[in-house]
Amino acid sequence: MKLETLNFDLVVVGAGPAGLTAALLASNAGLQVAVVDEQAAPGGQIFRQPPATFNAPPSSAFATYPFGKKLLEQARSNTRIHWYYSCSAWGVFHPAKGGVQLAIVEGEHARLLDCKKLLIATGAYDLPVAFPGWTLPGVMTAGGVQTLLKSQFLCAAQRYVLAGSHPLLLLLAGQLLDAGAQIQEVAIARPRPQIRELLAGWRALPGHGRMFVQLAGILLKLWRKKVPLRFSTIVTRAQGRDAVERVTLSDVDAHWAVKPNTERSVEVDGLAIGYGLLASTELARQAGCSVSWNPERGGWVVDHDDTMRTSLPHIYVAGEPAGVAGAEIAHCEGRLAGASIVAQLMPDQASQTSSAHRELKRAKPFADTVARFFAPRLDALARLADNGTLICRCEDVTAGQVCDFLKTHPHVSSVNSVKLACRSGMGPCQGRYCQHTVAQLVASERGIAITDTGTYTAQAPIKPIPLTSLALVEPD
Ligand SMILES: Cc1cc2nc3c(=O)[nH]c(=O)nc-3n(C[C@H](O)[C@H](O)[C@H](O)COP(=O)(O)OP(=O)(O)OC[C@H]3O[C@@H](n4cnc5c(N)ncnc54)[C@H](O)[C@@H]3O)c2cc1C
Missing domain, CATH: 3.50.50.60 (FAD/NAD(P)-binding domain)
Known part of the structure; x- marks a missing residue:
C-alpha cells in the first residue's frame, strides 16, 4: 500500500514558542504550512497546558513571557495551518525530485509530508x-x-x-x-x-x-x-x-x-x-544537518547561518536545538526562521528578517548570562556513576561494562563504537539518556576532548513507532 503524501510549502516540527512563531508568520504571509507535535495541544514545554476540561487558570508562564498567551490564542484560532497534534516526526528523507519529505506517525497511521522547507523546532529535554x-x-x-x-x-x-x-x-x-x-x-x-x-x-x-x-x-x-x-x-x-x-x-x-x-x-x-537541558537534535542529525559541541547551550547543537538555515539548504532550525537559550530566544529565532523562509519562497514580500535580527540581538545578552551562570560541569556529573550504575537504562548497560570494554579495546575512541559493542544507546530512547555519560567516560579514559568522541548516529525511526507504520513507507 502506498502512503498518503501531502504537499506543503513549510512543515514545522515542534509547536513550542519557536515552531509556533515561525508557522504563524509563514501562514500569515500566505504559505501552506503544517505543524507536527507529539503533544495534544500547542505550547511546547513552557506553555504546556492541562486538558481544557480542567478549567484551569491561565499558565503562570504567561506572566513572565506575555507573548505566549497571544501565540497560543493565534495558534488555536488558525484554521489555515494543518495541525498534526499527537503525531511523532520520526524521519527526514531527501527525495530525488527535490525538497524534503517528513515521515510522521499518529497511533498506527503514518503519513509522508512533502515540503519545500522543513523547520526543526524540537526543543530540548532534561539532561x-x-x-x-x-x-x-x-x-x-x-x-x-x-x-x-x-x-x-x-x-x-x-x-x-x-x-x-x-x-x-x-x-x-x-x-x-x-x-x-x-x-x-x-x-x-x-x-x-x-x-x-x-x-x-x-x-x-x-x-x-x-x-x-x-x-x-x-x-x-x-x-x-x-x-x-x-x-x-x-x-x-x-x-x-x-x-x-x-x-x-x-x-x-x-x-x-x-x-x-x-x-x-x-x-x-x-x-x-x-x-540542565540537552538540545533535541536527533531529527536534525538523522536528516544529515551538521552539529557542533556547545556545553553551555545543551551539548551538540545544530549548526546554522544567520537566517537559521542549517548546513542543508531546505532545512532550518529554531529554538533549543539551535542552542538551549530559553523561551524568549526560541520565540525570536522562530520569527527569524519564519521570516527567512518567507523571504526565500516569496521574494516579492516585504522582508521581516532585519527586525527579527534586531529582536534576537536584544534578547541575547540575558540568555548568554544565564547560560554562563548555570552551565553544568558535565565531566564532574559523569564521575558520579560508579561501576555498578546503569547508564543505559534501555539496554541495562552499566558504567563498569563500558569502562571494562574501553580498557580491553584501547583503539576505541568514539561513542558509536561503544554503542555497537556494548549496546548502550540501541534501545527505544536512542541514546538520549546515555550518550553524554558514555561520551564523558570515553573522553576521560582516552584523555581526549569530548568533541572527539562524536555522537551516536541518529537513524530513522528516531522515535519508537509501530512496525506496521514503518512497513507502509515507500519514500520516493
Ligand atoms: C520538560 C521541560 C520543561 C520546561 N519548562 C519550562 C518552564 O516552565 N519555564 C521556562 O522558562 N522554560 C522551561 N523549559 C525550557 C524550554 O525548553 C524553553 O523555555 C522553551 O519551551 C523552548 O521553546 P522551543 O520552541 O525551542 O521548544 P519546546 O517548547 O520544547 O517545543 C518543542 C516541541 O517539539 C515537540 N517535539 C519534539 N520532538 C518531536 C518529534 N520528533 N515529533 C513531534 N514533535 C516533537 C515537543 O513535543 C515540543 O512540544 C522547559 C524545558 C523542558 C525540557
Whole structure:
C-alpha cells in the first residue's frame, strides 16, 4: 500500500514558542504550512497546558513571557495551518525530485509530508545524570516532575529534595510549594554567586525585570517555608527498597568534585534532578544537518547561518536545538526562521528578517548570562556513576561494562563504537539518556576532548513507532 503524501510549502516540527512563531508568520504571509507535535495541544514545554476540561487558570508562564498567551490564542484560532497534534516526526528523507519529505506517525497511521522547507523546532529535554540509585522510582528529572504538575496537577511525591544547577529547579521549587509539597532542601551544585558575578549579570537586566521578579518571588517563598537552599552541594546517591527513601548529599568544590567526608543523608519520597537541558537534535542529525559541541547551550547543537538555515539548504532550525537559550530566544529565532523562509519562497514580500535580527540581538545578552551562570560541569556529573550504575537504562548497560570494554579495546575512541559493542544507546530512547555519560567516560579514559568522541548516529525511526507504520513507507 502506498502512503498518503501531502504537499506543503513549510512543515514545522515542534509547536513550542519557536515552531509556533515561525508557522504563524509563514501562514500569515500566505504559505501552506503544517505543524507536527507529539503533544495534544500547542505550547511546547513552557506553555504546556492541562486538558481544557480542567478549567484551569491561565499558565503562570504567561506572566513572565506575555507573548505566549497571544501565540497560543493565534495558534488555536488558525484554521489555515494543518495541525498534526499527537503525531511523532520520526524521519527526514531527501527525495530525488527535490525538497524534503517528513515521515510522521499518529497511533498506527503514518503519513509522508512533502515540503519545500522543513523547520526543526524540537526543543530540548532534561539532561540525564547517572548516579547510584538514579533509576529508583521517585527519582525524576525536574522537567518530568513539572510536566506532571502542569499537565495533570499531579504531585509525584510529598517530601522532595531538589538537586541540580539549572534555573528550572528553582521554578519547580516554587510550583511544588504552591502544590502543597514539602521540600527538604534545594541543593545547587555551583558555588554561591560572588558579588562580582552578580554585578556582571546585572547588565542582562534591561528588558528582563519580569524574570528577576519571578526569581525574587520564589526565593521569598523558599525563605518563608524555611526550605534550605544550599550551594556547592550535589546528590551522590539515592537509596530505598522499592522506591527512593533517602538521598545522600555531599559538598563539592568549585569544579563540582565531591569533598570527602561531607556526606549527609536526607529522608525523602521524591528526588528531582535538574542539572540542565540537552538540545533535541536527533531529527536534525538523522536528516544529515551538521552539529557542533556547545556545553553551555545543551551539548551538540545544530549548526546554522544567520537566517537559521542549517548546513542543508531546505532545512532550518529554531529554538533549543539551535542552542538551549530559553523561551524568549526560541520565540525570536522562530520569527527569524519564519521570516527567512518567507523571504526565500516569496521574494516579492516585504522582508521581516532585519527586525527579527534586531529582536534576537536584544534578547541575547540575558540568555548568554544565564547560560554562563548555570552551565553544568558535565565531566564532574559523569564521575558520579560508579561501576555498578546503569547508564543505559534501555539496554541495562552499566558504567563498569563500558569502562571494562574501553580498557580491553584501547583503539576505541568514539561513542558509536561503544554503542555497537556494548549496546548502550540501541534501545527505544536512542541514546538520549546515555550518550553524554558514555561520551564523558570515553573522553576521560582516552584523555581526549569530548568533541572527539562524536555522537551516536541518529537513524530513522528516531522515535519508537509501530512496525506496521514503518512497513507502509515507500519514500520516493
Ligand atoms: C520538560 C521541560 C520543561 C520546561 N519548562 C519550562 C518552564 O516552565 N519555564 C521556562 O522558562 N522554560 C522551561 N523549559 C525550557 C524550554 O525548553 C524553553 O523555555 C522553551 O519551551 C523552548 O521553546 P522551543 O520552541 O525551542 O521548544 P519546546 O517548547 O520544547 O517545543 C518543542 C516541541 O517539539 C515537540 N517535539 C519534539 N520532538 C518531536 C518529534 N520528533 N515529533 C513531534 N514533535 C516533537 C515537543 O513535543 C515540543 O512540544 C522547559 C524545558 C523542558 C525540557
